[in-house]
Amino acid sequence: MDELLPEPEPLKTLIDALRRLPGVGVRSARRMAYHLLQHDLSGADQLSRALANAVQGLRHCARCNGFSEEEICATCANPKRDPSVLCVVETPADQNMIESSHGYRGLYYVLMGRLAPLEGIGPNELQFDRVIGRATDGQVQEVILATNFTAEGETTAHYLSELLQSQGLKVTRLARGVPAGSELEYVDAGTIAWALMERRST
Amino acid sequence: MDELLPEPEPLKTLIDALRRLPGVGVRSARRMAYHLLQHDLSGADQLSRALANAVQGLRHCARCNGFSEEEICATCANPKRDPSVLCVVETPADQNMIESSHGYRGLYYVLMGRLAPLEGIGPNELQFDRVIGRATDGQVQEVILATNFTAEGETTAHYLSELLQSQGLKVTRLARGVPAGSELEYVDAGTIAWALMERRST
């Protein structure tokens, strides 16, 4: 769109900042900016503070790599969780889905991504050394690879499986109850519970 | 989605705040939050500041009602614009589209909405008294109604037309070169230029 009107600088800056959100183009960003400024100033204020607080207040849990306010997150610090099983997921959303299946009482490691060589995301970027370090703490007996059943998720699982098995760990993968090509986040909890039960050695 | 994991408070708050953006559901909000925190901390920071600055730095231009940093915006203050013609639009995006047609050198009034009785938006909510006050400044000779060619936009134009004509003003409407049922923002600039040229008395 032509920008012929001298748009006020704070508005331009806001539209540019909103465009950095995933899936938001210039038109959506403009609509969001107008909406906030015209109809939801308190929403704009709330979002501004929430972003600042999240940036300042969140870090990666030293054990599972998920988002946390503390050095160690509540899940990792929970003494009722079974420390002998470690489930490796791509994202916190996947971790949430597995929790919602009520089929798992062990601990987690969140990769915060998956291998994607074309995007320059390799084992170093995902800090695979940290995964190995976590899995070889002496307590973990089994690592369940719960990366997505996409090409990239399968590659990630395969790669991790070799690394972990060479450390003498038992490595399993969620059973293929999860429809191939789909992402965990969009699968119903029952299917996930079943896939957890049917997990097999890799 | 079930919320079984004890998600850190700042993350929850951020996801809730993102959901207030138009067109953003819980899944998109979560994806946006993860993206910002994992891959674009500087983007999160930038958005936070941009929101705060926009909320604090922007107000409505006293003349055209558009967003402005100053009491009077740059367009209204531009001595090269023709003060005898006033174009009434629904949103700043519509104003931008009309500017990009290069077919207009007069001034604007931005309604920041349209009549929508079912949503409780009537003449009072849109401050029609301000439109009338602006149009009867003694300089304006003609008011061009450039509300959208939707049912609500047409109703708004009809209502404003009666009010303005009762003040003895010449009132015109963009020619129906704009395809009926469509929104100005999504029409090409050439069509808009043509519709401006062919504008007719109401």
Ligand SMILES: [Zn+2]
């Ligand atoms: Zn943790």
Ligand SMILES: [Zn+2]
């Ligand atoms: Zn103005």
